[in-house]
Amino acid sequence: MAADLTLLSSAEVAAILGFKAQSLRAMRLRGTGPRYIRLGGPLGRVAYRRADLDAWLAARTFTSTAAEAVAASATRPTTT
Numbered sequence: 001m002a003a004d005l006t007l008l009s010s011a012e013v014a015a016i017l018g019f020k021a022q023s024l025r026a027m028r029l030r031g032t033g034p035r036y037i038r039l040g041g042p043l044g045r046v047a048y049r050r051a052d053l054d055a056w057l058a059a060r061t062f063t064s065t066a067a068e069a070v071a072a073s074a075t076r077p078t079t080t
Helices: 010-017 021-030 048-059 065-075
Strands: 007-009 038-040 045-049
Touching: 007 010, 007 048, 010 021, 010 045, 021 065
Parallel strands: none
Antiparallel strands: 007 045, 038 045
């Protein structure tokens, strides 16, 4: 199977997710959003692979709130 190399703009991804483009930009700054590609250097436009967006969504898909809580506790740092 060939990899999905379809590129989506920030506006397209924001529309798919139901977010404002500014929210998606903030997620990039915090490192909490989907993987992205910077095209054209440090100030170039941002694009997203459809496959990366699908993977990001899949990682946030749960069958119950209990499953979500288990996943959340697994990512919390431990304190000593």
